[in-house]
Amino acid sequence: xxxxxIKKTFPGFKLTVAFAINQEILSLVGPxxxxxxxxxxxxxxxxxxxxxxxxxxxxxxxxxxxGINVPPQKRKxxxxxxxxxxxxxLTVFENIAFGLAAWERRKVVARVAYLLEKMRLSDYKDRYxxxxxxxxxxxxxxxxxxxxEPEILLLDEPxxxxxxxxxxELEREILAxxxxxxxxxxxxxxxxxxxxxxxxxxxxxxxxQILQLGYKKKLINAPANQTVAxxxxxxxxxxxxxxxxxxxxAEVMVPAWQEKLQVNMLHPEKYYPNQKxxxxxxxxxxxxxxxFPESVSRPxxxxxxxxxxxxxxxxxxxxxxxxxxxxxxxxxxxxxxxxNGSAQEFHLxxxxxxxxxxxxxxxxxxxxxxxSERVFLITP
Amino acid sequence: MxxxxxxxxxxxxxxAALSTVITFFLGCAAARWLAGYQGKAKSLLDGLFTLPLVLxxxxxxxxxxxxxxxxxxxxxxxLKLGTTVIFSWWATVIAAVVVAFxxxxxxxxxAFEQIEPNIENAARTLGASEWDIFWRVxxxxxxxxxxxxxxxxxxxxxxxxxxxxxxxxxxPGRTQTIPLAIYFAVAAGDNDRALAWVAxxxxxxxxxxxxxxxxxxxxxxxxxx
Numbered sequence: 027x028x029x030x031x032i033k034k035t036f037p038g039f040k041l042t043v044a045f046a047i048n049q050e051i052l053s054l055v056g057p058x059x060x061x062x063x064x065x066x067x068x069x070x071x072x073x074x075x076x077x078x079x080x081x082x083x084x085x086x087x088x089x090x091x092x093g094i095n096v097p098p099q100k101r102k103x104x105x106x107x108x109x110x111x112x113x114x115x116l117t118v119f120e121n122i123a124f125g126l127a128a129w130e131r132r133k134v135v136a137r138v139a140y141l142l143e144k145m146r147l148s149d150y151k152d153r154y155x156x157x158x159x160x161x162x163x164x165x166x167x168x169x170x171x172x173x174x175e176p177e178i179l180l181l182d183e184p185x186x187x188x189x190x191x192x193x194x195e196l197e198r199e200i201l202a203x204x205x206x207x208x209x210x211x212x213x214x215x216x217x218x219x220x221x222x223x224x225x226x227x228x229x230x231x232x233x234x235q236i237l238q239l240g241y242k243k244k245l246i247n248a249p250a251n252q253t254v255a256x257x258x259x260x261x262x263x264x265x266x267x268x269x270x271x272x273x274x275x276a277e278v279m280v281p282a283w284q285e286k287l288q289v290n291m292l293h294p295e296k297y298y299p300n301q302k303x304x305x306x307x308x309x310x311x312x313x314x315x316x317x318f319p320e321s322v323s324r325p326x327x328x329x330x331x332x333x334x335x336x337x338x339x340x341x342x343x344x345x346x347x348x349x350x351x352x353x354x355x356x357x358x359x360x361x362x363x364x365x366n367g368s369a370q371e372f373h374l375x376x377x378x379x380x381x382x383x384x385x386x387x388x389x390x391x392x393x394x395x396x397x398s399e400r401v402f403l404i405t406p
Numbered sequence: 407m408x409x410x411x412x413x414x415x416x417x418x419x420x421x422a423a424l425s426t427v428i429t430f431f432l433g434c435a436a437a438r439w440l441a442g443y444q445g446k447a448k449s450l451l452d453g454l455f456t457l458p459l460v461l462x463x464x465x466x467x468x469x470x471x472x473x474x475x476x477x478x479x480x481x482x483x484x485l486k487l488g489t490t491v492i493f494s495w496w497a498t499v500i501a502a503v504v505v506a507f508x509x510x511x512x513x514x515x516x517a518f519e520q521i522e523p524n525i526e527n528a529a530r531t532l533g534a535s536e537w538d539i540f541w542r543v544x545x546x547x548x549x550x551x552x553x554x555x556x557x558x559x560x561x562x563x564x565x566x567x568x569x570x571x572x573x574x575x576x577x578p579g580r581t582q583t584i585p586l587a588i589y590f591a592v593a594a595g596d597n598d599r600a601l602a603w604v605a606x607x608x609x610x611x612x613x614x615x616x617x618x619x620x621x622x623x624x625x626x627x628x629x630x631x
Contacts, residue, residue: 072527098530105531111524115546124542125532174533 027084028178028210032068033077041065041075041234051204051211053221053242056231056257062214063108066180069212070105071098082177082210104171104179104209108186110163112155118142118166119151125174141169144206145199161192165199172207179203181213185220193220200224218259222246230254248292248402252304255404260306261375265406268301275398278305283373284366285344288398296405304404311400312376314360315393316384318343344394346374348386356380362394410602411578417498418583418607422563425502429559432503433510434552438540441518459508466504467572474500474573497574498581502563509562510555517551518544550622557618561611 031044041061045052054062067073069080071087074095080088087096113121122141126134142148145165155163164184171179181200185193201224203211215221221228222242229239237257238250249255252263266278269286276289276297289305291297349372350361357379361372374394386392436455440448458466474481474491484490491497521544529539545552567585574581576590584607591600 070527070531072530098527099533099535101531103531105528107524107528109522109524111522111528113525113529113543124529124534127534127538170528170532 027082029079029081030065030069031077031079032065032075034064034068034073034075039234041068043229043231043234043236045229045236045239047210047212047227049208049210050226051200051213051224053225053228054212054214054231055216055218055221055228058216060231061234062231063182066105066182066212066214069178070103070180071096071101072105102174102177104174104176106164106167106171106179106181106184108183110155110167110187112163112166112170114155117152117154118147118158121155121166122169122173124170137173138169141173145169159192160188161196164188164192164196168199168203172203177209179207179209179211181211183214183216185215185217197223218257228258230257232257249306249404251404252306252406255304255306260308262309262312263304263306263404264373266303266305266403268297268299268303271297271299276403278303278403280305282368282370283344283364284368285364287396287401289401289403290399291403297403302406304406305401306404307374307396307401309359309375309377310357311397312374312378313395313397314362314376314378314383314386315395316386316390318393344396346392346394348388348390348392351386351388353385358383358385360386360392362392364394365391410599413579414582414584414587414603415606417495417581418564418585419610421495421498421502421583422560424499425506425563426556426560428499428503429506429510429563430552430556433507433555433559434514434545436507436511437515437518438544441515455511456508458504459512463501463505463566463568463570464572467501467569470497470500470504470569470573492573493575493577493581495574495580498566498570498583501569501573502566505566505569506559506562509558513551513555513558514548517548517555520551521547553621554618557614557621561614564607564610564614 027046027048029046032041034041039061041064043061043065054065056062064073068075068078075088075090077090078088079090080086082102086092086094087101088094113124116124119138119142122138123134126137129137138151139148142151145168147162147165147169150158150162155166158166168184184200185196188196197220200211200213213221213224215224225242227240228242228245230237230245232253238245238254245254246258249258249260255263264280264282266280266287268276269279270277271294274291274294276291276294278287278289279285280287287305297303345365346362347365348360349363352359354377357377360376360378362374362376363370364373367373376394440451440455443451471492472478474484474497476482476485476490481490481492491500525547526539526543529543534542565585566583567589570581570583571586571589576582576586582590584603588600588603588607591597591603
């Protein structure tokens with residue numbers, strides 16, 4: 027169990043966070059300058075919070091009220107810095123062994139050899155950091171932090187300086203860590219995908235506060251408020267009014283679109299008819315077609331692709347015009363104006379896989395399907 | 407070639423060597439302390455530590471005389487302990503330390519500031535004490551800069567004249583260093599002797615500068631990696 031409570035004030039910035047985790051990976055996400063790295067510094071003891079409480083596996087490391095402040099040297103915290111911060115004058119072996127100064131020589135050799143093998147660095151043990159690639163340097167940093175068997179492992183944007191391929195490899199490395207390292211891991215990232223893949227829980231930071239903390243699936247599917255929804259990648263958020271409720275299904279009127287939507291509610295107890303709500307859908311979950319689907323009695327022209335799922339709920343089909351179309355590597359990004367919608371530049375953004383969606387140039391008409399199980403509600 | 411009494415060479419080297427050792431510790435300590443000091447007097451202290459570099463050595467000598475003289479605060483203290491430093495060999499060392507200190511302090515500070523703070527922070531989270539960090543991380547990384555400071559301090563100590571004359575005097579065999587020997591040889595009209603001293607001190611100084619260049623070119627400079 028790791029319990030963290032921190033308050034730290036700077037001119038123009040205030041960090042106030044509290045959370046607890048249990049031998050799992052907690053991902054901290056949020057814009058830069060929101061206090062993620064500062065949280066790690068306070069946990070490691072490199073920075074002293076104004077007020078705080080920190081407890082790991084029953085040992086109190088910091089309790090400002092009781093005047094306890096264990097120095098960073100004695101906290102047993104492994105810290106992997108963004109730019110590695112390896113000791114440039116020491117070899118890979120010496121870097122990893124740095125934290126084992128008090129150990130018996132025989133044990134040091136065994137421990138370092140074990141980590142070298144785990145991190146696939148055995149061939150590089152006599153090299154200096156500047157003779158290694160970025161990914162290798164990061165693995166040394168990880169091995170060095172793990173060597174003294176820390177109870178907490180802090181990873182501060184460990185992939186930010188690496189290219190995409192190496193990133194993926196290191197990500198797997200960190201996931202595999204859990205098989206031989208039984209400790210609490212806190213991982214800072216500004217990449218949501220990365221944070222989601224690695225963490226079991228996610229904390230969304232903004233301006234020195236945790237807006238929402240929770241298990242990742244729940245957090246992504248049911249963001250607590252609009253800011254969390256935006257920070258976790260839901261670019262489509264619009265005001266609506268609940269018209270009808272039928273079990274877990276709600277019919278929501280969206281005035282700006284002049285359309286009604288079916289929504290599956292995760293928490294039906296929170297909603298009632300005529301309630302004002304915000305509805306959200308991630309751009310990746312919108313389906314798009316360049317013709318009206320067959321089942322709703324329009325002919326399917328050559329080269330046209332319709333939306334299969336429409337059969338289930340034809341009411342969810344919205345007519346729209348493409349305002350902007352961007353061709354990506356594996357997906358198309360569209361900005362869309364609904365036919366009956368208010369006078370806005372665009373109403374929705376869609377990121378659709380090339381596997382399922384056609385290319386529709388700007389100006390053309392299309393039909394959108396918002397799957398009712400992918401649309402979520404937020405109380406404003 | 408005049409008959410040379412080489413004692414001034416020995417006094418000069420002894421003085422410069424001891425002064426360099428003392429300056430090394432004082433300069434590093436001051437640089438390290440000021441790097442971590444965040445108070446309001448930071449630039450004032452920095453100015454104070456650098457001042458001996460720009461003040462005329464006679465001003466420094468006069469200041470030291472006031473400090474270590476019979477009525478000076480340190481002089482009185484030493485007198486109580488039954489000793490005095492004015493006009494002793496120790497005075498040559500004190501004068502050399504004061505004039506060389508800013509060079510060591512400034513180069514050390516520059517070298518320390520080039521070290522990425524997270525490298526020292528990493529050492530902290532790995533359990534190393536501040537003392538350990540200084541010897542195992544900071545000093546090795548700052549070494550090229552520190553070495554430059556050491557050689558500059560040595561050269562400056564070796565060449566010190568004004569402050570030395572004021573607090574150590576010119577006592578042959580005790581406080582007469584090479585620069586003093588040159589001055590008094592010229593004053594006595596013995597140009598040959600003065601030239602011989604000049605040759606010797608130029609040789610020693612050149613060797614120091616060559617050593618410095620060698621270090622900067624071939625010494626391992628980790629800070630750039």
